[in-house]
Every structure is written in C-alpha cells, then in structure tokens.
Amino acid sequence: MKIKVTDREGNKHELEGDTNSTLMEILRDANLDIEAACGGCCACATCHVYIKGEWLDKINAKDDDEESMLDQAFDVKHTSRLSCQISLSDDLDGIELELAPE
Amino acid sequence: MIEKTDVIVIGAGPVGLFAIFELGLLNISCHVIDNLDKPGGQCAELYPEKPIYDIPSRVKITGQQLTDDLLAQAKPFKPVYHLSQQVEKIDKIAENEWLVETSQNKQLQAKCIVVAAGAGSFVPRKLPIENLDNLESKNILYAVRNKSLLANKKILIVGGGDSALDWTNELSKTADVTLMHRRKEFRAAPDSVSKMLELENEKKINFLLGQIDNIEESKNDKIKVIVKNNDEKIDFEVDYLLPFFGLKMELGPIANWGLNLNENLIKVDTEKFETSVSSIFAIGDINTYPGKLKLILSGFHEAALMAQQCFKYCYPDKKNVFRYTTSSKDLHKKLNS
Secondary structure (H helix, E strand, C coil), X not given: CEEEEXXXXXXEEEEECCCXXXXXXXHHHCCCCCCXXXXXXXXXXXXXXXXXXXXHHHCCCCCHHHXXXXXXXXXXXXXXXXXXXXXXXXXXXXEEEEECCC | CEEECCEEEECCCHHHHHHHHHHHHCCCCEEEECCCCCCXXXXXXXXXXCEECCECCECCEEHHHHHHHHHHHHHHHCCEEECCCCEEXXXXXXXXXXXEEECCCCEEEXXXXXXXXXXXXXXXXXXXXXXXXXHXXXXXXXXXXXXXXXXXXXXXXXXXXXXXXXXXXXXXXXXXXXXXXXXXXXXXXXXXXXXXXXHHHCCCEEEEECEEEEEEXXXXXXXXXXXXXXXXXXXXXXXXXXXXXXXXXXXXXXXXXXXCEECCEEECCCCCCECCCCCEEECHHHEECCCCCCCHHHHHHHHHHHHHHHHHHHCCCCCCCCCCCCCCHHHHHHHHC
C-alpha cells in the first residue's frame, strides 16, 4: 500500500505502508522529521499530521485520549490526527497527509 | 559549598534509578540530578498511567508503579536527589575527579559521572513560529519564575492542561487574564477546571476559543497575538503571552561535554558502557552501540556492567568480589537496613 506524505518544506514522499504498522511507524522509519517522543502510546503530540479530506472518514475514529493529547499540538485543524493512533489497512491504500508544524 | 560523592548520575529515569541500586551493591554512593521536579523521567512524565509489558517478571506495570518500585529498591543506598535542575557544566579537576555545576548553582564533586539522560531533559515546548527569539526573552514566557513581574498586566495564557489552568487561576488574583484554548474542554485536574469556570462566570478572567496564528511586536513593549478560530482572525494585544503546550525532550548542554556523539546519542563500548572520556559513562536511551535497542531492560543491563567499572575508579586498591544478593549476608544487611 502507498502513503503519500507532504513534509514541512512542501516536498512530497511516497512511502510503502503495511497493515501491521501504524502510520507513525511508517513515517518514522522513513526518516521523515517526526519526533514521536513517546514511542506511540498517545502520550505526547509529536506525531501530529493533517489527513487529506477524503481519507478522514476511512480512518479509525479519534478517541478521547487522542483528542486530549492534541491539546498539546500547535495549529490543530479538523483534519488533525496523531499518526501513532492510525492503524493502516488496505482501505487506506493511497492515503494522503501532511506533517504538522513542530 | 562543594558536595562530594562517589558517582553523579545525570537523569532520574528508570535506568538512572536502577544505576543507584547496582552502584550501591558495590558500596558506591550516588547523587542524582534531574530537570523534572520528580524522579521517573519519561515513565513518570509521559506515561505514568500507561502499561509497560516488557519488564522481566512484571506481566504489566505502569510507568508510575515502575518508578515507585525502583525508588524503593534504591532507597537503602541513600541516594541524594537534586531535582528541578539541569547539569550545565562538567569540569575535570584531576584524574577521575569531576566537578559538576547545575542550573541552581549547586556544585557536586565525584569520581565518575553516569549519563542516564534518555532523550535529554524535558523543557517546555516552544511555539513553532519563526523569529520569536527576541520576544521569547521579553513577552513570551514558557514558565513563570517571578509572579510579581506579571502583576496588573494583561496576560494571554494558552493551553488546556494543568499548567495553563493553574496559572490562570493563580494569576487571576493579580492580573488581567485571558485563557485561550482550541476547545472548551480541558484535560487539567477537574478541580482546577471548575475553579476556572467559576472565575469566568464571575468575570474575573476571560475565556477565548482559538489558537495562535502569529505574533507580532507592538508598541509600548506589548505584543500582538493574532488569534484564529476556524476562519476568523482577531488581533489580541497583551503584555505577556504564556503558552503551555507540554514538555519536549532536548539534548541540551550534553552536546558541549566533549563526548563522542552520533546523531545526538553518546557512543559507548559494550563492556563498560564508558564514553570516549574515561570515567564518564552513558547508559539507557542516551547511548548508542552496534545492536542497541532502546528498551528499559537493556538500560538495566548496561547499569550493572557500568557499575563494575565504576568500582575500579572509586576503589582503585580494592578487589571487587562478585556476590549474589541472594547469598551475601553483607548485602542483606545493607538492603534491609
């Protein structure tokens, strides 16, 4: 499956995803500039991304924990998600997203 | 006054705390320095309530429980903790004699230094807006050190956690406070939230829904915060802006200690976990070597081997007799005292 990422400088990257990983793990292992300080347990807000509109409904919904952690992120939009909380699935093949400011 | 000890441990996370125990078994005493106001490092700060499943023999344990147990395990060795301060400077004063200075001007002297600093110190997260340096030293405060500076001023506090709410409630007594958050829900302690809502009802503070879009310098030493809420933008002029977006980890002064680094990690050998500088060690997430795994259990192993080498520096004329805690009467006495 493909993941299309726009980094903070506006460069586009196409990454290979797999359904055993979270979105954060794919971004981190591709050496994109994402801190993911807590390692993926929804305890910080350093893997903040913006998901492109049409994909939002296809992703597992945000829970209260994630909504509350997003309080520590900057410039939160309705498309904001913490990428460690997004499990990849085949429906998400081609998903487009942008790294949020840090 | 210079306080003397055998070993200075930098970082009171799980690996730093276990180092106290391993060193203690070898009769080596420690002082421990950490920038947080409590021991536990990431375990206590980031995920106190989250379960950890890969600590040997602990099927499931929270970050806080692990911290509490490690503190109890280290206690017989009477470690001295210096919290809420960062190591600023390390000076070599003789062969295997180090002088360490903290941000609270404490001076500690020891034969060895153990860097167990994880991903660095926790510091407030700064706003990701360019060219703020000038204002950050004047109008933008990430921590309140001197309350009186803020008396009778117009202040904008941003955030929805404990720091934001506590300071809103506290400063409402002496200043003109507006609290801004992106939603009208708060993750702070329920007591502080109800206190804040009460103050808002009584018009002792203002609440503003929105986020920071930009910040500009303004006249009379004030700043203009451009606030956005969905597509709407307004200008908000204040004396001080206090953004509370949690903490992040930063390597900080460690980079200036002359140790060999590899991408912000300290290179060590895998026999003694010593750095490129003799009698300075690095254990836990801060170090790197071929095959390194950033696991708490790896840090525990590293602490045990580091302690063996520290013994040689602390007691150059003594032979270290290897003993098990199960069988050594001497160790029983120490551990049960």
